[in-house]
Amino acid sequence: MKLLVVEDETELLEVIQQSLEKQSYVVETAGTFNDALEKITSFNYDCILLDIMLPDGNGLRLLEELKKTERSNNVIIISAKDSLEDKIAGLDGGADDYLVKPFHLAELNARVKSVLRRKSLNGSNKIDLAQLSLDLNERSVIVNGKDLALNRKEFDILSYLVINKNRLVNKVSLAEQVWGDHMDAADDYEFLYSQIKNLRKKLRESLSGVEIQAVYGIGYKLAAV
Amino acid sequence: MNLLNYTLKYLYLTLLVVISIWAVIFYVRMIDEIMDSLDDGLENDKMLVIQKVAHDKATIARAGFYEHNYSIRPINKQWGLSTKDSYKDTMMYTLNEKDLEPFRVLTTAFKNDGSYYELKVVASTLEQDDLIRSLLYSLLGLYAAILISILVVNNVLLRKIWIPFYQLLARLKVFRLDKDVLIETTTTAVKEFKELNMTVAALVEQSVKAYGSQKQFIENAAHELQTPLAISLNRLELMAEDETLSNANLQSIGQVITTLQRLSRLNRSLLMISKIENKQYGEVELVVFNTLVNTLANEYQDFAEAKKVQLSLVELEPFSVMMNRDLAAILISNLLKNAVTHNITGGIVTLTISAAAITVTNTGKQEPLNQEQIFKRFQKDSQSKHSTGLGLAIVLAVTKLYNFELSYSYTGQHQFTITQQL
Numbered sequence: 001m002k003l004l005v006v007e008d009e010t011e012l013l014e015v016i017q018q019s020l021e022k023q024s025y026v027v028e029t030a031g032t033f034n035d036a037l038e039k040i041t042s043f044n045y046d047c048i049l050l051d052i053m054l055p056d057g058n059g060l061r062l063l064e065e066l067k068k069t070e071r072s073n074n075v076i077i078i079s080a081k082d083s084l085e086d087k088i089a090g091l092d093g094g095a096d097d098y099l100v101k102p103f104h105l106a107e108l109n110a111r112v113k114s115v116l117r118r119k120s121l122n123g124s125n126k127i128d129l130a131q132l133s134l135d136l137n138e139r140s141v142i143v144n145g146k147d148l149a150l151n152r153k154e155f156d157i158l159s160y161l162v163i164n165k166n167r168l169v170n171k172v173s174l175a176e177q178v179w180g181d182h183m184d185a186a187d188d189y190e191f192l193y194s195q196i197k198n199l200r201k202k203l204r205e206s207l208s209g210v211e212i213q214a215v216y217g218i219g220y221k222l223a224a225v
Numbered sequence: 226m227n228l229l230n231y232t233l234k235y236l237y238l239t240l241l242v243v244i245s246i247w248a249v250i251f252y253v254r255m256i257d258e259i260m261d262s263l264d265d266g267l268e269n270d271k272m273l274v275i276q277k278v279a280h281d282k283a284t285i286a287r288a289g290f291y292e293h294n295y296s297i298r299p300i301n302k303q304w305g306l307s308t309k310d311s312y313k314d315t316m317m318y319t320l321n322e323k324d325l326e327p328f329r330v331l332t333t334a335f336k337n338d339g340s341y342y343e344l345k346v347v348a349s350t351l352e353q354d355d356l357i358r359s360l361l362y363s364l365l366g367l368y369a370a371i372l373i374s375i376l377v378v379n380n381v382l383l384r385k386i387w388i389p390f391y392q393l394l395a396r397l398k399v400f401r402l403d404k405d406v407l408i409e410t411t412t413t414a415v416k417e418f419k420e421l422n423m424t425v426a427a428l429v430e431q432s433v434k435a436y437g438s439q440k441q442f443i444e445n446a447a448h449e450l451q452t453p454l455a456i457s458l459n460r461l462e463l464m465a466e467d468e469t470l471s472n473a474n475l476q477s478i479g480q481v482i483t484t485l486q487r488l489s490r491l492n493r494s495l496l497m498i499s500k501i502e503n504k505q506y507g508e509v510e511l512v513v514f515n516t517l518v519n520t521l522a523n524e525y526q527d528f529a530e531a532k533k534v535q536l537s538l539v540e541l542e543p544f545s546v547m548m549n550r551d552l553a554a555i556l557i558s559n560l561l562k563n564a565v566t567h568n569i570t571g572g573i574v575t576l577t578i579s580a581a582a583i584t585v586t587n588t589g590k591q592e593p594l595n596q597e598q599i600f601k602r603f604q605k606d607s608q609s610k611h612s613t614g615l616g617l618a619i620v621l622a623v624t625k626l627y628n629f630e631l632s633y634s635y636t637g638q639h640q641f642t643i644t645q646q647l
Contacts, residue, residue: 015459015460019462019463080447101451102452102459102489182525194531216479217479
């Protein structure tokens, strides 16, 4: 899988690149509008992360250029603009998703995977890990051939952790993902813990071969045992 | 009372006073002229009678009001010499009116063949009460005619002249800074309205520009602040994935992440207040709060449970209002979060929705909060390290934007009420 990250902030570009490379993607970068335009017209990418505020041009124009190439590109806009009009303009312009800065790397990772999965077009939306098999469409989990009964939140937590397997998932990011955007203002995340505790127990008892590790003070990580 | 009728009110009053004063002066002068002319006539009659008497002495015997307009009676010399011409008003019986009518009488004395006579000459004069009545009616008629014609002119002509003004007013009423770019004005021949149109158009253009640059500034500020935050947060997240780090290192990283997240939240909240106050949340729709509150209460359920706080919802009636959906959600979630955060273990939060108001009641500290302070920015409970102190300030900004009434009261429990102004 080959990705292009278009971002004028070199440092942000660097961390995004590092994070995506951890997922074993081939990551190319562009720091300017012209640089990005050149790469887009010459190469084919599976997914493009696009900052729309570039010093030498509007990222939305790159979207237009992409449309002209008639290749099926997947574009995720990354922007500090969080107004509804900007989101609508981006999505109407042909972007598949819109991510507002600052974002968690786990969130970015999940969005990229979701876009890539949609692109693979084989209809199924399954992720296998150790003895686990998650069906994201059916929202079901099979462990060792048997259904694992999970409530909505447990499933959401597990799928987010599985998508970000072996990666550290910040608890704020997890809370936003599972409980909704308004939970980002919660002053602590104790409420996460009871769901995680139940989920851990279920994963252990079903011999799933994975476990949720707590990373002190930051969040959680799903790893095969 | 609109402008047209407002000026008319004063015009009518002034006209009433002017016409009344004019009527009195007119009346006095007219009576004066009439009397003068009557008196001249009587003077002439007097001379005619005296002449007649000089020619024909029998005239004296024939005189009398029964047949003539004069009467003569003899008087003594002393009286005759002391009598001077005097004019008087008197009443006499007339046949045609069958009543006493006013007459003007000239009383004088003359000497004929050494005898003195008193001569009275009369002339029918006008009935003053009739004149006054007639004058009053005419004036009332005139007053009414003036009033009606002014009213007609005002309503037909002036209204037409004022059309551009009222149109401008109507357009200003519906003008929206976040939607409209300029204001349309109606062409007019009136200089003042032309100036008004030009001034308003210029003002609107200026406001739109200021609004635009303010909006741009807020967006740029968001971008400039969020980018370094994003870089730092993401870098720390990557760093924390390093397996070789000790727990102590991870804890430090975690603390920095938490602090940066707070900074990011603070930044977002401040920008949000600024955007609300600058009316940058344009899109409005009919928001049914019952559904919204249900959804949010659900989202906050786990958060409340972890704090051992019981959330309950009492829906009495539907509460719906035209507003921005995001702001509605922000409003409720801030109140909810506030009620749960500043609660006690085993406490309760009750949300009550009626047609006019939404009330959030919660247990907490056993003392009322300072009403003056709670809605101010950065006003926070010292025990809560994580809150930004902006939650209720945002609530206040949203309620102000939509003219809701926001009130706080304490009756053993803390109660926040949002009331729709109907």
